[in-house]
Amino acid sequence: MWKVSLCDLRLHPDDHRAVAEALTSNWLTMGPRTQAFEDAFALALDPVAPPFAFAVSNCTVALHMAYSALDIGPGDEVIVPSLTFVATANAALYTGATVVLCDVAAADDLTLSVDDVLAKITPRTRAVAPVHYAGQPADLRRLVAECQRRGIAVVEDVAHAPLCDALVADGQPRALGTIGDVGCFSFFSNKNMTTGEGGMVTTRDPHIADKLRLLRSHGMTTLTLDRHRGHAYSYDVVALGNNYRMDELRAALGASQLARLPDNNRKRTEVVACYLPLLRRIPGLEVPFADRLPQGRSSPHILPVLLPAGVDRQRVQQGMKDAGVQTSVHYPPIHTFTLYKDSDRVRADHLPVTEAVAPRLLTLPLYPDLSEAEVQLVCRSLAAVVQAADAGVSP
Numbered sequence: 001m002w003k004v005s006l007c008d009l010r011l012h013p014d015d016h017r018a019v020a021e022a023l024t025s026n027w028l029t030m031g032p033r034t035q036a037f038e039d040a041f042a043l044a045l046d047p048v049a050p051p052f053a054f055a056v057s058n059c060t061v062a063l064h065m066a067y068s069a070l071d072i073g074p075g076d077e078v079i080v081p082s083l084t085f086v087a088t089a090n091a092a093l094y095t096g097a098t099v100v101l102c103d104v105a106a107a108d109d110l111t112l113s114v115d116d117v118l119a120k121i122t123p124r125t126r127a128v129a130p131v132h133y134a135g136q137p138a139d140l141r142r143l144v145a146e147c148q149r150r151g152i153a154v155v156e157d158v159a160h161a162p163l164c165d166a167l168v169a170d171g172q173p174r175a176l177g178t179i180g181d182v183g184c185f186s187f188f189s190n191k192n193m194t195t196g197e198g199g200m201v202t203t204r205d206p207h208i209a210d211k212l213r214l215l216r217s218h219g220m221t222t223l224t225l226d227r228h229r230g231h232a233y234s235y236d237v238v239a240l241g242n243n244y245r246m247d248e249l250r251a252a253l254g255a256s257q258l259a260r261l262p263d264n265n266r267k268r269t270e271v272v273a274c275y276l277p278l279l280r281r282i283p284g285l286e287v288p289f290a291d292r293l294p295q296g297r298s299s300p301h302i303l304p305v306l307l308p309a310g311v312d313r314q315r316v317q318q319g320m321k322d323a324g325v326q327t328s329v330h331y332p333p334i335h336t337f338t339l340y341k342d343s344d345r346v347r348a349d350h351l352p353v354t355e356a357v358a359p360r361l362l363t364l365p366l367y368p369d370l371s372e373a374e375v376q377l378v379c380r381s382l383a384a385v386v387q388a389a390d391a392g393v394s395p
């Protein structure tokens with residue numbers, strides 16, 4: 001249907017082999033393959049000092065576990081950017097906490113505004129959840145320092161940015177998801193690496209790690225695998241956990257995908273570099289993050305652009321569809337959703353940058369094997385469609 005789709009999932013023969021081997025292993029629930037995947041993921045994040053890493057069912061539950069492990073609950077406040085996927089905020093609501101929505105930094109930096117976070121901190125603030133939107137690091141150097149000073153936790157939403165580095169206080173690059181108190185990754189089907197549905201939660205703090213381990217599996221002190229191996233006969237339940245486990249099929253796919261992630265991230269980075277000069281030629285179009293320098297490894301996930309102010313986005317999307325190019329919008333801001341407008345556990349004041357950029361946002365196709373010819377087609381189509389929509393004529 002599409003000449004160029006928004007994302008493209010190309011599984012490698014190694015992926016098929018890994019899942020087939022897991023299927024024949026006679027052990028399907030969380031077991032040795034999950035452990036091996038966790039170990040490999042932690043080492044990929046930081047080969048020198050790997051964090052604790054727990055594979056889970058998806059990033060939404062990783063966020064729920066993170067907030068729960070920090071003992072966040074009713075009466076507490078969690079600050080989340082309004083410009084994110086709704087799961088970042090929903091997971092805080094699950095705990096009974098209040099969500100305080102903050103603004104993004106600027107039209108060319110769609111990660112959270114640390115100034116706005118600081119303005120919205122109250123004595124009830126327990127955590128801030130920076131989102132590394134589009135695979136671009138939020139300003140963790142400043143955010144973590146400000147939060148540490150106040151005893152507020154930082155829960156990184158790393159759904160878009162696996163194996164991306166940011167500079168920390170000592171000027172060294174460190175992997176996103178290992179800089180705040182907890183990191184939450186997504187392996188949903190359209191992400192930079194996938195297990196179909198899946199996620200990972202990481203921390204460097206051994207006390208938080210103990211809690212995450214319990215919260216993932218019913219708060220039980222032993223696992224089915226421990227009992228199968230004869231290492232335990234029974235168990236106690238010491239926390240109100242969930243079943244948020246990953247299984248062996250997904251873990252096998254995850255380990256196989258992880259092996260190719262650095263190469264795929266590099267290809268995504270090259271595709272973005274191919275886009276930029278062409279997009280810069282479209283009058284009135286802005287490309288967030290375009291002037292950013294990488295701070296180590298980069299991991300672009302989506303390619304958002306800002307349409308010229310006043311251009312009808314729906315007309316542009318229709319024109320792009322007619323040209324065979326799929327586009328999307330990341331994201332309708334959370335404060336515009338009915339659930340969030342109606343809730344007395346949500347505060348959403350003063351979000352001027354989010355309000356200004358939201359109607360202009362458009363996401364263009366981005367995946368590792370997008371060819372130069374396809375990038376040219378997308379940009380040619382966009383230039384024509386924007387010009388026509390701007391002039392108010394049919395593209």
Ligand SMILES: Cc1ncc(COP(=O)(O)O)c(C=O)c1O
Nearest residue numbers: 058059060085087159186187188
């Ligand atoms: C920024 C962000 N956070 C959280 C999630 C939730 O991830 P999952 O689908 O793995 O639960 C997503 C998924 O799209 C996301 O984009």
